[in-house]
Amino acid sequence: LELYLILLSISKPKAGLRADNTAVPVGGSVTLTCSVNPSPSSSSSSSSSGWKYYWYRDGKSYKRVTNEQISVSEGGRYSCRGGRGEPVYYTEDSESVRIVSNRPVVTLYPNWSEIYRGETITVRCEIHGGDTEWDYEWETNSIRKPPKQNEYRIGSASSSNSGNYRCKGRMKSSQHKTTEWSDSVTLNVSCKIFQPDYLCCTNI
Known part of the structure; x- marks a missing residue:
């Protein structure tokens, strides 16, 4: 009797992060948008809904929000990831974006x-x-x-x-x-x- 072990490699989708500006304007804020890109092994439609978004600033959890879009007025290095299901299935983290504050x-x-x-x-x-x-x-x-x-x-x-x-x-x-x-x-x-x-x- 021969047993064969088949390893299935499925890459996780990766979160993408976009900022409408990298410097906080005086008295204003910067809008950050997180999205989930489909992995090569999944269809684009599978990544279009059901995600919550988890935000990080300087490597630490940033506010308890799960919105796709947030506004920030503090400088720092921001990143995000998506999660859905129970137990939660997480995407890979996005690339980080550095936001510069004008606070002296x-x-x-x-x-x-x-x-x-x-x-x-x-x-x-x-x-x-x-x-x-x-x-x-x-x-x-x-x-x-x-x-x-x-x-x-x-x-x-x-x-x-x-x-x-x-x-x-x-x-x-x-x-x-x-x-x-x-x-x-x-x-x-x-x-x-x-x-x-x-x-x-x-x-x-």
Whole structure:
């Protein structure tokens, strides 16, 4: 008696992902559309209905929605896959699409954990996504205020520069259109270890 083992190789269908834009417009969103492409071994009609769609952002599950189309306003790397039936049969994941947000990010250069009095540091407001020209607005509780530019260079840091900094951008071509405020970044200027406190707190 001879037994023959026949292995049937059936490739899974793969999800496809399409974005109507790769940069989030000011105050707007980007529309992502997920679809299921038929596998070579299946007919196109078999992939046209019954699918739910599962969304991922930066490799993690993104919202509990199963719609074919979603709108996003956050930057990140998005992907999707389809699933149907019980138990759920999943497609292969789509290729990922990188969406760039125009929400500003405040950074410190150098990004040291401690800044001492007299050191040089730059506070920078960075907005990604396209060639848009921006005017910059800062909000801080420090004594000294940054200029309305994307970069604030502090040549000799003092206690008056300590505080929280956040920024937003305003489009030069359309002043009523602004980004969201960035997250705040804290700058804390300390005395040097060998320097008395009264010297650090003076000459602000």
